[in-house]
Amino acid sequence: MSLLSSLAPAPGSKHYQKRLGRGRGSGLGQTSGKGHKGQLARSGGKVRRGFEGGQSPLVRRLPKFGFSNVKFETKYSVLNLGDLEHMSGIITPESLKASGVIKNGPLKILAFGKLTKALTVKAHKFSAKAKSAIESAGGKAEVIV
Numbered sequence: 001m002s003l004l005s006s007l008a009p010a011p012g013s014k015h016y017q018k019r020l021g022r023g024r025g026s027g028l029g030q031t032s033g034k035g036h037k038g039q040l041a042r043s044g045g046k047v048r049r050g051f052e053g054g055q056s057p058l059v060r061r062l063p064k065f066g067f068s069n070v071k072f073e074t075k076y077s078v079l080n081l082g083d084l085e086h087m088s089g090i091i092t093p094e095s096l097k098a099s100g101v102i103k104n105g106p107l108k109i110l111a112f113g114k115l116t117k118a119l120t121v122k123a124h125k126f127s128a129k130a131k132s133a134i135e136s137a138g139g140k141a142e143v144i145v
Contacts (some may be wrong), residue, residue: 076125077102081133082113090120093144109134109141 020032034041050057077093079102084091093107109121111129118138126134126141134141 075105076108077105078108078110079123080110080112081115081130084109084115084119084121085113085117087119088117090122092122093124107144115139 018028018033019026020028023029031041039045039047050059052058077096079096083101093102096102096107097104106124108125108127109123109130110127111133115133115137119134120140120142121134122142122144124144126143131141
């Protein structure tokens with residue numbers, strides 16, 4: 001039977017917290033571990049990341065180079081064959097947007113999942129496997145330009 005008075009935290013779960021400014025005998029008195037003078041000894045004295053004391057920082061000294069396609073890349077709304085299995089008739093990006101399946105952007109069909117019925121699918125892009133799977137199921141894969 002355990003008594004409330006014998007309860008204690010698990011060993012190693014608690015750690016001694018430094019008490020700053022509590023006299024010289026504590027080892028963290030007088031300047032409270034901040035040393036003497038200087039920016040870091042002041043109240044609110046912080047130095048932002050990459051700050052080099054007023055010297056032109058490395059990030060600005062090095063030249064910018066290279067090219068990133070992020071601004072110009074085409075972001076496709078992706079749909080898998082498994083998602084098409086539940087649908088019927090002619091499937092177009094407009095009908096998918098109206099039903100809330102995709103949000104916006106051009107449509108690309110990928111080959112994840114199985115398609116067992118013949119569908120006419122109109123999209124901006126098809127993966128090679130998806131196109132062959134649609135055609136082998138007896139359907140049509142039409143590319144929208």
